[in-house]
Amino acid sequence: MSSATEDSDGALISMHNEKKKRRRQKSKITKPLSDLGIYTRGYKWHSFSSLESRKYNHVYSFAERAFESICQNHDNKVSLEAHNRKYLTRVYPSGFRLRSSNFDPNKFWRRGVQMAALNWQTYDIGMQMNQAMFAAGSDRTGYVLKPESLRLPRLESDGPKRKMERRLVRFAVDVISAQQLPRPRTLGPEDSINPYVEIEMFSADDRGQSLVFGEGGMDASARSGMSGIGYPHRRRTKIEPSNGYSPVFNDRFKLSLETKYPDLVFVRWTVWSSLDGRSAGNSNSVQLATFTAKLTSLSQGYRYLPLYDGSGDQYLFSTLFCRISKEDPVPVQRLDLEELRAERLGIFRQIGQSVFKRSSSTDREKDHYADRSEPISPEDKDSSPNLTPTVSTTSTSSFLQ
Numbered sequence: 001m002s003s004a005t006e007d008s009d010g011a012l013i014s015m016h017n018e019k020k021k022r023r024r025q026k027s028k029i030t031k032p033l034s035d036l037g038i039y040t041r042g043y044k045w046h047s048f049s050s051l052e053s054r055k056y057n058h059v060y061s062f063a064e065r066a067f068e069s070i071c072q073n074h075d076n077k078v079s080l081e082a083h084n085r086k087y088l089t090r091v092y093p094s095g096f097r098l099r100s101s102n103f104d105p106n107k108f109w110r111r112g113v114q115m116a117a118l119n120w121q122t123y124d125i126g127m128q129m130n131q132a133m134f135a136a137g138s139d140r141t142g143y144v145l146k147p148e149s150l151r152l153p154r155l156e157s158d159g160p161k162r163k164m165e166r167r168l169v170r171f172a173v174d175v176i177s178a179q180q181l182p183r184p185r186t187l188g189p190e191d192s193i194n195p196y197v198e199i200e201m202f203s204a205d206d207r208g209q210s211l212v213f214g215e216g217g218m219d220a221s222a223r224s225g226m227s228g229i230g231y232p233h234r235r236r237t238k239i240e241p242s243n244g245y246s247p248v249f250n251d252r253f254k255l256s257l258e259t260k261y262p263d264l265v266f267v268r269w270t271v272w273s274s275l276d277g278r279s280a281g282n283s284n285s286v287q288l289a290t291f292t293a294k295l296t297s298l299s300q301g302y303r304y305l306p307l308y309d310g311s312g313d314q315y316l317f318s319t320l321f322c323r324i325s326k327e328d329p330v331p332v333q334r335l336d337l338e339e340l341r342a343e344r345l346g347i348f349r350q351i352g353q354s355v356f357k358r359s360s361s362t363d364r365e366k367d368h369y370a371d372r373s374e375p376i377s378p379e380d381k382d383s384s385p386n387l388t389p390t391v392s393t394t395s396t397s398s399f400l401q
Contacts, residue, residue: 268293
């Protein structure tokens with residue numbers, strides 16, 4: 001009887017010591033971050049009329065597919081955007097992303113989402129856009145002010161179905177040269193670097209709901225004349241054979257885009273090396289470096305752009321030398337009729353060419369973050385570009401020279 005009691009007491013003491021040891025373990029959350037935990041509280045979303053949706057410190061978290069499903073209902077989408085003007089929302093990647101790929105954060109930023117959680121171990125275009133978003137301007141605190149259209153409350157006179165105004169974004173890039181490009185490890189000692197530069201423009205509109213026009217270089221888009229989520233507009237320079245140290249391109253690109261989200265336009269420069277020195281394309285090239293920037297944060301003039309490797313680390317000596325020019329976004333309704341016709345004539349010419357000529361980039365669908373099956377919501381479809389422009393007496397300045 002006494003032996004059994006001693007064993008029982010020993011077990012209790014062991015359990016007590018184990019609990020004390022667990023309590024002494026340090027938290028994996030840093031002290032400054034844990035101090036912020038009192039300011040917000042996570043809740044499961046049921047509806048935007050529930051009691052917790054009115055609490056000042058609540059945060060809703062959605063998986064990306066659940067969020068997209070909510071946005072398919074117009075009333076829910078309007079309520080969601082109104083909610084995000086006052087309260088916090090977080091969206092995280094789907095559990096089906098087995099390779100830890102990332103979604104396009106523009107898909108959620110355009111709805112006012114403050115926290116688009118990403119897989120930081122994967123430096124794909126989603127992560128690159130996120131890095132560009134929070135590198136904008138001189139702010140280094142980790143906060144970026146949302147565009148005014150997603151921040152200020154709407155007037156009652158606007159009505160819930162008021163369409164966002166489309167704006168014309170225009171800018172130009174001279175890709176002049178590159179300096180000391182990195183040599184890929186996959187190249188043999190006798191293989192040469194044959195670089196060319198690809199420029200991509202990303203917008204936050206639904207797929208195919210944004211008109212885009214580009215001049216200069218070679219069109220490398222999978223869908224000429226149209227842009228949106230999953231369909232960036234691409235153009236590239238000529239190939240500079242056997243020169244990875246100081247290649248000179250001297251290619252000028254002019255790009256214009258009609259979009260409802262001018263503050264969510266991103267530009268990516270990607271430096272490739274053609275394997276045979278003659279042909280471009282994902283199967284014929286190896287990526288050397290990239291740089292992504294938010295268009296509104298790009299400084300004008302002659303710039304040395306930094307370049308990053310596939311893990312997001314900056315190369316110390318590799319740069320791109322470019323000249324950047326841009327104009328302020330202009331409401332499409334204020335454009336002169338003849339100017340708008342000329343702008344869209346170039347767009348339709350590109351669309352016509354893509355119908356009769358197979359695109360050279362059909363095998364270059366690099367944007368695995370895009371959900372190709374995502375349906376277009378009815379209200380976004382209704383707000384597609386109206387091809388009958390409004391006549392205005394106001395004329396804008398000519399395109400960037």
